[in-house]
């Protein structure tokens with residue numbers, strides 16, 4: 001049996017209840033964390049926990065298949081697709097800005113979709129769970145790419161300008177009640193990334209995951225990242241120990257679900 005590493009202990013930074021809107025309204029929660037930490041796996045756990053939870057997955061397939069219509073003739077446009085995720089990892093200086101515009105727009109579009117009827121008709125506490133957010137797009141990835149020199153200062157200024165505008169215009173419709181931060185060491189994420197074997201990620205080095213880890217810590221733990229939205233600065237954060245292997249352990253799963261329910265004041 002693999003040793004369960006406990007590099008970090010799970011802890012609640014502060015409870016969300018005071019920040020909650022009426023209990024019959026839909027709560028929106030974002031799961032944040034490093035690449036391959038286990039967000040999708042954890043989201044499935046929440047989805048299976050009850051009818052009142054809806055998971056909105058990261059739109060990665062859109063990034064892997066950007067439709068291109070070449071307007072050769074009106075009646076017979078040529079259709080092809082490109083893998084922007086692959087392009088970004090292959091040539092980050094060329095493609096990072098393009099990637100961040102597309103990732104952020106696709107997140108916004110996906111998360112603005114109306115909730116399904118079962119959530120609207122729910123008599124309990126319906127929750128929409130976003131896998132990452134327009135905020136991690138900016139304060140984790142885009143900022144990191146800027147600091148790495150893969151996004152230049154003009155591109156960074158342009159990105160921040162339209163990002164702020166988008167949030168000002170639409171932010172209230174995707175306003176978060178809380179953030180769940182799945183926290184594990186970059187080494188663990190590297191192992192899981194290798195195990196998953198997504199083709200586009202083959203060139204990712206530990207160093208990159210370490211930088212992303214620091215960005216998560218700055219934003220969600222020490223809160224030293226300068227954020228530009230008043231509401232975001234006040235969103236409660238639940239930190240969960242993602243070092244533990246919960247996939248096949250129902251006891252650990254129950255424990256994690258209890259922490260989430262408690263955090264969001266759900267019985």
Ligand SMILES: Nc1ncnc2c1ncn2[C@@H]1O[C@H](COP(=O)(O)OP(=O)(O)OP(=O)(O)O)[C@@H](O)[C@H]1O
Nearest residue numbers: 034035036037038039040041192195196244245246
């Ligand atoms: N707690 C865990 N213990 C051990 N393995 C795990 C755990 N959680 C997830 N995994 C495994 O790690 C790999 C990555 O998990 P997953 O796809 O859920 O990560 P993710 O955070 O959603 O990734 P991404 O950042 O790319 O969206 C998968 O192979 C999954 O089975």
Ligand SMILES: Nc1nc(=O)c2ncn([C@H]3C[C@H](O)[C@@H](CO)O3)c2[nH]1
Nearest residue numbers: 035058060099103136137141142201
């Ligand atoms: N550069 C960059 N910006 C983002 O906003 C972003 N969001 C996710 N990703 C990468 C991580 C995984 O490989 C893969 C799936 O999460 O996509 C991103 N990469």
